[in-house]
Amino acid sequence: MTVRSAELPAAADETPSVRVYPTLRSAHLERFRRMAPAKVLYHRPRYDYDPSLADPASPPRRMGRLGVVAELLRKRYRVVEVSEPMMTTRWPDLFAQIIAVRIRGLLSGQRELIVSYCIALTDPAEHLRERWHLPRPLARFTARIGLRVLVLGMDRLAFGTTGCFELYAKHIGSNLLARRAKVFEAVPAACDCLGGPSTPNSRRGDTLLFVGIFEERKGIPELIAVWDELRSRQPRLRLHIVGKGRLVAEVTEWAGRHPEVTLDIDPPRAVIHRALRDSAVLILLSQRMGAWREQVGLPIVEGLAHGCEIVTTSQTGLAEWLRERGHLVVEPHASSAEVADAVGAVFARTRPPEMILSDLPNADSRIVADSWMFGAAGA
Numbered sequence: 001m002t003v004r005s006a007e008l009p010a011a012a013d014e015t016p017s018v019r020v021y022p023t024l025r026s027a028h029l030e031r032f033r034r035m036a037p038a039k040v041l042y043h044r045p046r047y048d049y050d051p052s053l054a055d056p057a058s059p060p061r062r063m064g065r066l067g068v069v070a071e072l073l074r075k076r077y078r079v080v081e082v083s084e085p086m087m088t089t090r091w092p093d094l095f096a097q098i099i100a101v102r103i104r105g106l107l108s109g110q111r112e113l114i115v116s117y118c119i120a121l122t123d124p125a126e127h128l129r130e131r132w133h134l135p136r137p138l139a140r141f142t143a144r145i146g147l148r149v150l151v152l153g154m155d156r157l158a159f160g161t162t163g164c165f166e167l168y169a170k171h172i173g174s175n176l177l178a179r180r181a182k183v184f185e186a187v188p189a190a191c192d193c194l195g196g197p198s199t200p201n202s203r204r205g206d207t208l209l210f211v212g213i214f215e216e217r218k219g220i221p222e223l224i225a226v227w228d229e230l231r232s233r234q235p236r237l238r239l240h241i242v243g244k245g246r247l248v249a250e251v252t253e254w255a256g257r258h259p260e261v262t263l264d265i266d267p268p269r270a271v272i273h274r275a276l277r278d279s280a281v282l283i284l285l286s287q288r289m290g291a292w293r294e295q296v297g298l299p300i301v302e303g304l305a306h307g308c309e310i311v312t313t314s315q316t317g318l319a320e321w322l323r324e325r326g327h328l329v330v331e332p333h334a335s336s337a338e339v340a341d342a343v344g345a346v347f348a349r350t351r352p353p354e355m356i357l358s359d360l361p362n363a364d365s366r367i368v369a370d371s372w373m374f375g376a377a378g379a
Helices: 026-032 065-074 088-108 124-132 136-152 162-172 174-178 220-233 248-256 269-278 298-305 319-324 336-349 353-357 365-373
Strands: 018-024 039-045 079-082 113-118 156-159 181-183 204-213 238-244 261-265 279-284 309-313 328-330
Touching (some): 018 026, 018 088, 026 365, 039 065, 065 088, 079 088, 088 124, 113 162, 136 162, 136 174, 156 162, 156 365, 162 181, 204 220, 204 298, 204 336, 220 336, 238 248, 238 269, 248 261, 269 279, 269 298, 279 298, 279 336, 309 319, 319 328, 328 336
Parallel strands (some): 018 039, 018 079, 079 113, 113 156, 156 181, 204 238, 279 309, 309 328
C-alpha cells in the first residue's frame, strides 16, 4: 500500500522523541528535515555521511551502545525509534534498548511508543546459519523466537516493502503483525531540487549513472562488464560513476582507460543531486552475497525521485513496483549481453522524466511511514 499524502501530526505532549540508528548517512540527515522532530543517537557514520547536512540546532549525537541504553534509562521519550527486528547482528542492542525503555516506562508510570521502520529482505534464519553455523532447524527456531520476542516488545512497525512484511509473516505469522504493522511501499516523491537550475528537461539523454558504494554486492564488476559490451554497440553513450568503497582502486584504474567514463569519488551531496538530474538512466546491478540481499537500494529511490529510468536486478524489494511501471528489472546473474540489451532498449525509448515522475506519490512514502510511527497513540 502506498499512501499518497499526509501531514505530520502534532505531538501528544511536549515530551521529546528519539531515534536510535546504528549507522547514519547523508540521506538520513536530508530526510530528518521533513520527519517528526526527534533527537538522533547513532553508533557510527556510514561511508557517505556528511555532517554539514545536520540540523545545527539539534545535531545527531554519536554514542556507544552502553551510552544509548543509559540514555534510555535516564530519560523518558514519547516515541523511541529503534532498528528493525530482522537485523540479527543488532539483536543484543535491540533487546537492551527495549528493556531499558520499558523499565523507564514502569518508573515514570507512562508507556513510551517503541517503533521501527522495516525493509530487510535477508532471511534471519539464513543469516544465523551463515554466521553461527547453526543447523537449519535450530536456525529457523532461533529466528522465530527472537523475532517474536522483539516484535512483541514494539508498538508500531512500518514496512517499506510488501516482501519485507511477508518475510516477517513467514517467521512469526501475519496475525501478530496485523495489530502493530502497516506497509508503505518505499517510493519517493519528486526531489525538491528539481526546481533548481538543472531541471528534468535539461538532462543529458546519453548518460548512464551509477551511485553507491564500490563493492561486489552493488554490482560494480557486472557494471564494468556490461559497459564494455554496451559501449561497443552504442559509442555515443557515457557513464558517470559516483561513490567510493573497497574497490575504488580497481574502479579508478578501469575508468582511467575509458575517456567516456566520468568518476566522482565521494563527492558532496550537491554533486550527487546534480548527477541524478543530469542522467537519463540509473543502474544498480545488486547481487546476493551469502545471506545478504538488497533491501530497497537508496540509489534506486533517489533515481526515481529525479525522474531517472531504472535498470536493476530482482534483488531489490521494489522489483515488482518497478516492473509494473516500465523500468527494467533483470535477474542478478544475467549475462553482460542480456543486460546490455536491456540498457540499450531503455535508451532507445527515451521516456521523458516527467512521465517517470508522474508515477510517484505526492508525499514521500518514507515520510508518511514516519508520520504514522510517530503519531499520537491510536492514530
